[in-house]
Amino acid sequence: MQYEVVLPAAGSGKRMGAGQNKLFLKLLKKPILIHTLEVFQQDPFCTGIWLAVKPEERIYIQELLDEYRITKVKGLPDGGAERQHSVHSCMKEMQQVDIVLVHDAARPFITHDIIANLVQSAHDFGAAIAGVRAKDTMKKVRNGVIEETVDRDSLWMIQTPQAFRFDLIVEAEDVAEKVGFLGTDEAMLVERLGHTVHIVESSYENVKMTTQEDLLFGEAILRKRALQLNE
Ligand SMILES: Nc1ccn([C@@H]2O[C@H](COP(=O)(O)OP(=O)(O)OP(=O)(O)O)[C@@H](O)[C@H]2O)c(=O)n1
Numbered sequence: 001m002q003y004e005v006v007l008p009a010a011g012s013g014k015r016m017g018a019g020q021n022k023l024f025l026k027l028l029k030k031p032i033l034i035h036t037l038e039v040f041q042q043d044p045f046c047t048g049i050w051l052a053v054k055p056e057e058r059i060y061i062q063e064l065l066d067e068y069r070i071t072k073v074k075g076l077p078d079g080g081a082e083r084q085h086s087v088h089s090c091m092k093e094m095q096q097v098d099i100v101l102v103h104d105a106a107r108p109f110i111t112h113d114i115i116a117n118l119v120q121s122a123h124d125f126g127a128a129i130a131g132v133r134a135k136d137t138m139k140k141v142r143n144g145v146i147e148e149t150v151d152r153d154s155l156w157m158i159q160t161p162q163a164f165r166f167d168l169i170v171e172a173e174d175v176a177e178k179v180g181f182l183g184t185d186e187a188m189l190v191e192r193l194g195h196t197v198h199i200v201e202s203s204y205e206n207v208k209m210t211t212q213e214d215l216l217f218g219e220a221i222l223r224k225r226a227l228q229l230n231e
Pocket residue numbers: 007008009010011012013014015016022023052079080081082083084086087104105106107208209210
């Protein structure tokens with residue numbers, strides 16, 4: 001089942017502390033951004049990529065797209081102050097499609113099988129997001145003191161991709177912008193409309209490159225996958 005993907009790539013990478021857009025950092029000599037783009041470039045069901053970028057980075061990113069022959073990019077809209085604004089900026093330029101995925105460009109290890117499950121679930125139910133079950137005990141803390149231990153059996157660590165019927169996510173983004181609601185993921189915008197959102201089990205390898213430690217995990221995942229390919 002076909003889809004288009006929105007990749008917000010206009011962040012500042014503050015937590016990475018690299019002094020540049022973390023997506024330009026390399027894992028095994030290739031930029032994180034390219035690792036992520038290649039997943040969708042190589043997925044036959046992906047019919048278009050929309051990349052939210054910082055204006056001052058657009059030329060460099062276009063050069064990367066040319067160098068790595070990423071041909072499915074349909075647009076490079078300006079990113080916004082927040083991730084949600086960057087996503088919305090892409091939505092405003094997209095033509096009507098059936099299913100749209102929103103995926104952090106900082107998550108280069110997503111796989112085609114999980115994407116396919118998300119697209120099917122979004123087609124069936126309207127909204128579906130990637131996640132994995134929590135592994136650590138989670139507690140609410142206030143003023144340095146434990147306030148509540150949350151039942152771990154019902155807790156999931158949410159990732160991207162997050163897949164939606166196009167009209168649903170466009171409405172959710174438009175309403176959120178109108179009322180000034182800012183969420184940390186797109187699902188929140190759909191939830192607040194009262195629409196159910198389904199979970200699709202993802203992988204613990206679908207790590208978001210956020211802090212320096214994640215780069216170590218990332219290169220280890222790439223090396224493991226390279227070994228598997230050679231087996
Ligand atoms: N205003 C923003 C903020 C983030 N992003 C993108 O959203 C994804 C997930 O965001 P995050 O991991 O938080 O990236 P940064 O915002 O760059 O990181 P930080 O919060 O540490 O600055 C990244 O691909 C990032 O480029 C974006 O397009 N526009």
